[in-house]
Amino acid sequence: EQPGLLDPSLEAMVQPLIGAIGDAVHEEPLAPSKVLPNLHLLSSLLYLLTMVRGYKTVSRYFPHEAADLEPCLEAAEVYAEAGNA
Secondary structure, eight states: OOGGGGHHHHHHHHHHHHHHHHHHHHHOTTOHHHHOTTHHHHHHHHHHHHHHHOHHHHGGGSOOOGGGHHHHHHHHHHHHHHHHO
C-alpha cells in the first residue's frame, strides 16, 4: 500500500540486478543465460520492483548508454525466438 517506502533502498536493490544482467548480456548477447544461469530469476525480480514502484522511478537507476542497446536487443530477440520455438 505504500510503495514509496522502498525509495531509500531502491537504488541498492536495482543496481546489483542491472549490473549482473548487463554483464551477462555484454559477455554473451546470444546466450546470456549460459553466463548467468539465474538470469530469468533476476529479470523477474527487477520486473516485480518495477511493478511495485513504477517504471518511471525504477528507470532512473538503469544505465543510459547507447552501447547497451545492441547487446540487449540481441539478447531479447534470442529470448523471444526461444519462447516461440
